[in-house]
Amino acid sequence: MTTKAQLAEQLLAASIHEIKNRFGLMFSQLDTLLTTLPLNEQHQHDAEHIKSEAQFVGSELVRVLASYKALMYGDTGNDTLEHDQQFVLDFLEEKIARHSNTVRAHALQLTYECDEDLDGFFDPALISIILDTAIYNAVKEHARTLLLSAEKRVAEGSAETLLIRIEDDGPGFPQSVLEDTGNPAAPGHTRPLRDDGHSTGLGLYFARTLIAQHHAGGRQGQIHLGVSDHLGGASVTLILPQ
Amino acid sequence: MALELIPYHKKRVLIIEDMAEMRTSLKSMLNNMGVNLMETVGNGEEAIIKLSYNNYDIVFSDYELGRGKDGQQVLEEMKASGKMPASTAYIMVTAAQTVEMVMGALEYEPDGYIAKPVTLDILRTRLNRIIRTKEVYREINQFIDRKDINGALEACNRLAVERPKFALPAYRIKGKLLLNEERYEEARDIYDTVLGIKRVAWAVLGMGKVEFQQGNYEAAQKLLEGLTRTKAKYVEASDWLAKALEAQGKYKAAQQVLEQAVEQSPKAIRRQQALARLADLNGDADVMFKASKKASILTKNSAFRDADNQIRYAKALQKVLKYGGMREQKIASKEAMVALESVKTVTDLTSLQLLKCGLVEAQTLFNSNREDVARIAYSGSLAMMGDDLQLSPDDKLDLLAAKLVMEDEASSQAYAATLLNEIGNDPRLLKKYYGVLDFHLIPDPQKRHALLKQRGAELLQLKDYEGAWEIYYKATRLPITDSDCQIAALQAAVGLYREGPRSSERLQLTNALFGELQDMSNNDPHYPELEKLRLQWTRQTQEDDDQSTTG
Numbered sequence: 001m002t003t004k005a006q007l008a009e010q011l012l013a014a015s016i017h018e019i020k021n022r023f024g025l026m027f028s029q030l031d032t033l034l035t036t037l038p039l040n041e042q043h044q045h046d047a048e049h050i051k052s053e054a055q056f057v058g059s060e061l062v063r064v065l066a067s068y069k070a071l072m073y074g075d076t077g078n079d080t081l082e083h084d085q086q087f088v089l090d091f092l093e094e095k096i097a098r099h100s101n102t103v104r105a106h107a108l109q110l111t112y113e114c115d116e117d118l119d120g121f122f123d124p125a126l127i128s129i130i131l132d133t134a135i136y137n138a139v140k141e142h143a144r145t146l147l148l149s150a151e152k153r154v155a156e157g158s159a160e161t162l163l164i165r166i167e168d169d170g171p172g173f174p175q176s177v178l179e180d181t182g183n184p185a186a187p188g189h190t191r192p193l194r195d196d197g198h199s200t201g202l203g204l205y206f207a208r209t210l211i212a213q214h215h216a217g218g219r220q221g222q223i224h225l226g227v228s229d230h231l232g233g234a235s236v237t238l239i240l241p242q
Numbered sequence: 243m244a245l246e247l248i249p250y251h252k253k254r255v256l257i258i259e260d261m262a263e264m265r266t267s268l269k270s271m272l273n274n275m276g277v278n279l280m281e282t283v284g285n286g287e288e289a290i291i292k293l294s295y296n297n298y299d300i301v302f303s304d305y306e307l308g309r310g311k312d313g314q315q316v317l318e319e320m321k322a323s324g325k326m327p328a329s330t331a332y333i334m335v336t337a338a339q340t341v342e343m344v345m346g347a348l349e350y351e352p353d354g355y356i357a358k359p360v361t362l363d364i365l366r367t368r369l370n371r372i373i374r375t376k377e378v379y380r381e382i383n384q385f386i387d388r389k390d391i392n393g394a395l396e397a398c399n400r401l402a403v404e405r406p407k408f409a410l411p412a413y414r415i416k417g418k419l420l421l422n423e424e425r426y427e428e429a430r431d432i433y434d435t436v437l438g439i440k441r442v443a444w445a446v447l448g449m450g451k452v453e454f455q456q457g458n459y460e461a462a463q464k465l466l467e468g469l470t471r472t473k474a475k476y477v478e479a480s481d482w483l484a485k486a487l488e489a490q491g492k493y494k495a496a497q498q499v500l501e502q503a504v505e506q507s508p509k510a511i512r513r514q515q516a517l518a519r520l521a522d523l524n525g526d527a528d529v530m531f532k533a534s535k536k537a538s539i540l541t542k543n544s545a546f547r548d549a550d551n552q553i554r555y556a557k558a559l560q561k562v563l564k565y566g567g568m569r570e571q572k573i574a575s576k577e578a579m580v581a582l583e584s585v586k587t588v589t590d591l592t593s594l595q596l597l598k599c600g601l602v603e604a605q606t607l608f609n610s611n612r613e614d615v616a617r618i619a620y621s622g623s624l625a626m627m628g629d630d631l632q633l634s635p636d637d638k639l640d641l642l643a644a645k646l647v648m649e650d651e652a653s654s655q656a657y658a659a660t661l662l663n664e665i666g667n668d669p670r671l672l673k674k675y676y677g678v679l680d681f682h683l684i685p686d687p688q689k690r691h692a693l694l695k696q697r698g699a700e701l702l703q704l705k706d707y708e709g710a711w712e713i714y715y716k717a718t719r720l721p722i723t724d725s726d727c728q729i730a731a732l733q734a735a736v737g738l739y740r741e742g743p744r745s746s747e748r749l750q751l752t753n754a755l756f757g758e759l760q761d762m763s764n765n766d767p768h769y770p771e772l773e774k775l776r777l778q779w780t781r782q783t784q785e786d787d788d789q790s791t792t793g
Contacts, residue, residue, distance in 0.1 A: 021358075025359075028267055031359075031361065032263065082440050083442075084443065085440075097364045100363035121440060
């Protein structure tokens with residue numbers, strides 16, 4: 001049955017790729033068009049909303065494809081290579097630039113804190129998808145201030161871990177979610193859909209499946225959910241063994 | 243963070259983009275950032291001219307550029323020609339975002355890439371970063387542009403010490419420079435050091451190249467195979483894996499590796515040329531046709547146009563020329579002559595290339611019903627051959643193909659017999675030899691059937707089930723085939739299924755072949771053998787079905 005699954009994946013990938021390209025083109029044409037129009041403040045704001053939503057659809061398509069692959073093939077474990085070096089500051093800076101429409105549309109404050117010399121080993125596309133999920137979740141929960149930060153920790157036995165964190169000033173996670181996912185040793189514990197149909201669970205479920213693809217030194221990537229010390233809302237920490 | 247402002251007003255920029263709207267949009271964004279000196283071109287060909295005669299600080303190139311060369315080809319050619327200074331920042335604009343999709347676009351290592359949709363915020367962030375990073379490597383690039391490799395190596399060392407964050411990228415550049423300089427032991431040291439810290443893909447690739455260059459083909463194969471299987475798919479690893487396999491005489495495996503690689507990145511010229519060459523060695527006419535044609539199209543007006551590939555393309559066209567429909571023949575004849583004419587314009591052809599070009603030209607003319615001119619071309623090339631030209635068995639097989647067309651049966655058969663003797667037991671050359679004869683016998687089904695049966699029996703005797711299946715199956719497709727042949731094909735199929743490799747296509751063909759024989763009378767002398775094979779086949783395939791459902 002492998003061939004059928006491969007065919008399905010190719011079909012999905014090609015189709016998503018195509019939709020995303022067309023969408024990108026529409027997006028940039030819209031952008032050009034908007035700059036030529038005399039818009040009042042309200043219309044300008046509405047335009048930003050449309051752009052932000054358009055960008056969401058683009059990210060969502062990328063996420064669907066990545067999640068589909070992760071679910072179909074899971075973690076094959078035979079990827080013996082390690083990820084290439086990334087400069088974390090550059091990575092966060094770009095993440096924020098990619099969300100400039102989201103920021104304008106929802107009047108957000110999206111900032112970052114990161115040491116200029118911090119580097120890490122991870123797949124930027126994968127981590128980017130997970131951060132997008134967290135950012136869109138925060139926006140959905142009406143957060144206004146978001147902070148991206150990163151640091152490296154050296155545990156006992158000198159195993160390094162890169163932490164990338166996103167915090168917000170929204171209402172935070174319901175206690176049930178925090179308890180449900182509190183145990184990092186049991187990542188499969190999260191159900192894809194919560195009984196009340198709350199969508200947060202779905203995004204996090206896939207984020208967990210995705211981050212499990214990160215490997216280093218026999219350890220797997222994880223996500224930790226908590227309460228933000230700085231902003232009082234949700235805190236999502238990506239734990240990336242180095 | 244106090245970062246120095248980048249003086250964009252002093253930067254000279256080239257934009258390579260086929261879509262007018264995108265060109266305008268990129269121009270206005272760059273203008274917004276302070277860039278004044280901008281030039282634009284709409285296709286890859288113009289870009290190469292511009293880049294060959296001007297120096298730019300920044301080049302933006304769309305990956306997709308409509309019908310002509312794409313952004314990757316432009317970069318491939320510029321890197322190979324050495325006409326673009328190392329200090330130029332080449333930025334690829336891609337539609338793709340995931341690692342796998344982007345890999346194709348990044349094969350020739352641009353300084354950075356920007357995924358669409360490009361907005362002003364993204365452009366500013368990404369460009370600032372690329373320019374600042376380029377600035378970090380400025381000293382190294384200056385040495386490289388001055389061809390002072392030792393200076394560049396020392397600059398790499400300094401960078402690694404002064405800015406530890408850039409230590410790995412500095413080692414990466416060092417490794418590459420050392421490989422280019424054929425200083426393999428030093429390169430090995432670098433990759434060893436890096437792999438001791440992190441098993442990053444580029445260091446594995448580098449070590450694979452070192453192993454290959456030092457003649458450790460098996461070690462190279464092992465490293466590179468691991469790399470081609472990973473998610474990130476380093477396409478370049480396929481080229482070196484193919485080389486390592488070929489060096490060990492594994493020609494077929496080498497061809498398969500490149501076939502997969504061209505699927506991933508079909509516009510890489512030298513890879514298509516290498517694939518055509520391997521397919522030629524393997525006597526695989528169809529793959530040789532496709533790859534040499536693609537390379538021929540891709541190298542139109544390009545510095546990569548290669549005489550051997552053009553000759554190969556004309557050679558691959560002979561099938562259509564000889565056996566295609568009238569219209570196809572006409573087109574193929576023209577194509578072949580154009581390809582051969584382009585070879586003749588090359589000034590430094592070797593005697594061997596001249597000979598091969600002449601032989602293919604003679605066949606092309608002969609197969610285009612211009613026998614008289616063909617004979618002149620043929621005798622001309624034989625005269626050119628002289629006594630001192632050493633021909634390999636592969637070259638002699640090309641000569642045999644020409645002799646079969648141009649000479650009488652007795653003399654070409656005599657040459658074939660001597661050549662067969664020389665080939666001995668080399669399986670690759672034997673396959674190719676029978677391929678040449680088989681091709682020539684297409685108009686004579688009786689003789690062709692006899693030849694295939696004879697060769698099939700030899701292979702079955704040797705338990706080369708894969709070879710035997712290929713030959714016998716071909717024989718069963720001839721209208722004059724017989725039960726002997728069909729049964730032998732099934733014997734080969736059953737043997738091959740037992741030993742692997744298995745393919746679903748062959749499974750279907752075998753089932754269909756059993757189906758063709760289902761009406762065989764039980765009085766037929768072949769009947770007991772057919773039943774025995776059917777039983778074996780059913781048992782084998784059923785076991786696998788059971789395993790796949792339970793496993």
